[in-house]
Amino acid sequence: MVRLVEFYGHTHLQPDGVTSESLFDPDDAIIEWQTFKHRLAEFKTRQLSLDDAYKPIFEDDSGTYACMRILAAILHVPLFSLMALIMTKLRNCMNI
Numbered sequence: 001m002v003r004l005v006e007f008y009g010h011t012h013l014q015p016d017g018v019t020s021e022s023l024f025d026p027d028d029a030i031i032e033w034q035t036f037k038h039r040l041a042e043f044k045t046r047q048l049s050l051d052d053a054y055k056p057i058f059e060d061d062s063g064t065y066a067c068m069r070i071l072a073a074i075l076h077v078p079l080f081s082l083m084a085l086i087m088t089k090l091r092n093c094m095n096i
Contacts, residue, residue, distance in 0.1 A: 004071055005029045023074075029067035036068050 009026030043053035057065050
């Protein structure tokens with residue numbers, strides 16, 4: 001999480017000279033992460049579904065967990081692309 005906040009929470013100058021602006025306040029992201037982490041741990045301790053924990057967080061438009069939603073959106077596309085690639089290789093190995 002620290003690396004994600006460092007990268008997306010600060011302005012960066014790319015090698016081609018283009019500036020990438022920060023997407024959120026890094027201090028807010030760290031605070032949100034601590035709260036988010038405790039909420040997930042609480043759900044896990046009570047043996048509840050983590051999907052039930054994620055749903056209200058990412059469907060809430062009040063601004064709560066705004067940084068976590070930005071990071072989730074950023075990571076969503078590459079993660080699902082990787083999963084599709086793995087599943088394709090698995091299917092190919094199984095001759096399906």
